[in-house]
Amino acid sequence: MPVQGATPVTRRALAPDLARGLMLLLIALAHAHMYLGGHPVGFRGYALDGGALDRLVAGVQILLVDGRALPMFAALFGYGLVQLANRQLAAGRSPSQVRAVLRRRSLWLLAFGFCHALLLFFGDILGAYGLVGLVLAGFVLREDRTVLRAAFAGLVAHAVVMAAFGLLTISGPKGDTPAAMADPVEATMMRLIGWSGMTPTYFAVGVVPAFLFGVWAARRRLLEDPLAHRDLLSRVATLGTGLAVAGGVPLTLIDTRVWAASDLVAVAAYVLHSLSGIAGGLAYAAVIGLVASRVRPGVAVRALSACGQWSLTCYLLQSVIFVAVFAPYFGGLSTRVGDAAASGVAVLTWLATVGLAAVLSAGGRRGPAEALLRRLTYGRR
Numbered sequence: 113m114p115v116q117g118a119t120p121v122t123r124r125a126l127a128p129d130l131a132r133g134l135m136l137l138l139i140a141l142a143h144a145h146m147y148l149g150g151h152p153v154g155f156r157g158y159a160l161d162g163g164a165l166d167r168l169v170a171g172v173q174i175l176l177v178d179g180r181a182l183p184m185f186a187a188l189f190g191y192g193l194v195q196l197a198n199r200q201l202a203a204g205r206s207p208s209q210v211r212a213v214l215r216r217r218s219l220w221l222l223a224f225g226f227c228h229a230l231l232l233f234f235g236d237i238l239g240a241y242g243l244v245g246l247v248l249a250g251f252v253l254r255e256d257r258t259v260l261r262a263a264f265a266g267l268v269a270h271a272v273v274m275a276a277f278g279l280l281t282i283s284g285p286k287g288d289t290p291a292a293m294a295d296p297v298e299a300t301m302m303r304l305i306g307w308s309g310m311t312p313t314y315f316a317v318g319v320v321p322a323f324l325f326g327v328w329a330a331r332r333r334l335l336e337d338p339l340a341h342r343d344l345l346s347r348v349a350t351l352g353t354g355l356a357v358a359g360g361v362p363l364t365l366i367d368t369r370v371w372a373a374s375d376l377v378a379v380a381a382y383v384l385h386s387l388s389g390i391a392g393g394l395a396y397a398a399v400i401g402l403v404a405s406r407v408r409p410g411v412a413v414r415a416l417s418a419c420g421q422w423s424l425t426c427y428l429l430q431s432v433i434f435v436a437v438f439a440p441y442f443g444g445l446s447t448r449v450g451d452a453a454a455s456g457v458a459v460l461t462w463l464a465t466v467g468l469a470a471v472l473s474a475g476g477r478r479g480p481a482e483a484l485l486r487r488l489t490y491g492r493r
Contacts, residue, residue: 126413127335127404128195129420131397132188133469136419137462138181138396140430141173144458146235147438149292150447154367155281155382157289158451166450171368173455175360179386182237183393186319189241190252190326191335197252211249217489218245224424224485229307230300232431234290236307238424240315244323252327259324266320267387273317274386278379292447294440322390326397335397338405345398352395359388415470422472425479426465433461 151159156178158170193214200210218241225239251259290302334341362381365371373381407413419426437443437457445453469479478486 124421125336126409126417127338127401128188128191129417130404130413131184131335131400132420132423133416133418133466134400135181135184135188136423136426136430136465137459138177139185139427140458140462141177141455142181143233143235143430144434144454145451146289147291147434148446148449148451148454149289155278155363155378156367158367160369162450165452167368169452169455171364174364174367175357179389180356180392180396182319183322183390184396185237186241186322187326187329187394187397190323191330193245193252194327194330207253210253213489214249214252215246217485218242218249220485220488221245225311228428228431229303232435234303234306237315239307239311240319243312243316244319248320248323251324256328256331259328263321263324266324267390269317270321271383271387273313274383275379277314278382282375282379291438292440296441318386322393325394335401338401342402342405345401348398349395349402352391352398356388356392356395359384415466418469418473419466422469422479422482424485425481426469428481429465430461
């Protein structure tokens, strides 16, 4: 029996792709400042000695971006795996065959993450999604009660892991991130060390709850049919945004040096910021679903949707550009600009990838990274 492949681009739902396209802006903003070095940093990696504009930008991003984009991406990843599983089941595959396809795709995604960390960025998140997909592929086909129980258990594990990393942040050695190291060989080694340690702990545990909530949402087709679920999406958007903002305020004040809190209070604020970010990520996805139900597919919407269809390619391109601009052995801006300038580069980078995807996706062409992952997952058709 032939394996059912990916959905043709012309038949994809708008909301998930629009969400991925906009989410990549948040990813770019959350990652760009991680390429800077030469300054003492707070819990979220922003310079503690930056100017007024740098601290303002850092505050806005800590409150609205950091720890919010990653859960949103994780929820969309879980959502996408359910869509993939449904296509496989509709093609007559057995549950065991479906799980095999999900795990094969996740294994290759883990390999993509390794290469990304090896060559470009220690904060890679592809490996975490691949690892979560490998371990939790079976939950895609489990009953709702089991999925939700696992999601709430994941919240507890997430809080424990974030508390541990918070304690390490205040007690561990301070130094430049691998992205800001002048020696490319040393930077490569440190990227791999950081990736291998953070992927199964900080990132993987951190995305489990949002991933499972995304699985639950996909079974109800919340983003594929947002009009039918407007009330639920509105409640998620309102409540999730409120929780994210309220939970993010303490750490925002601490990391921008408005509030000189004790170490234990700071760690608690870090955990609260991370937990509330899960609510924020789900809220952002809900907001985009509501927008997609009303917006007309004009030029801008089609471009953003194309970026979402090319999300893997565009995500990797961001790292290529950031290395070219910031790395000491290339553009060298890592020690010459602050957080505000880094965020400006992030916005320009995102706009460039949106434009590139819009132009090159004409005629339904897939992104090169997406095409490679599809070929590795499904084989030759």
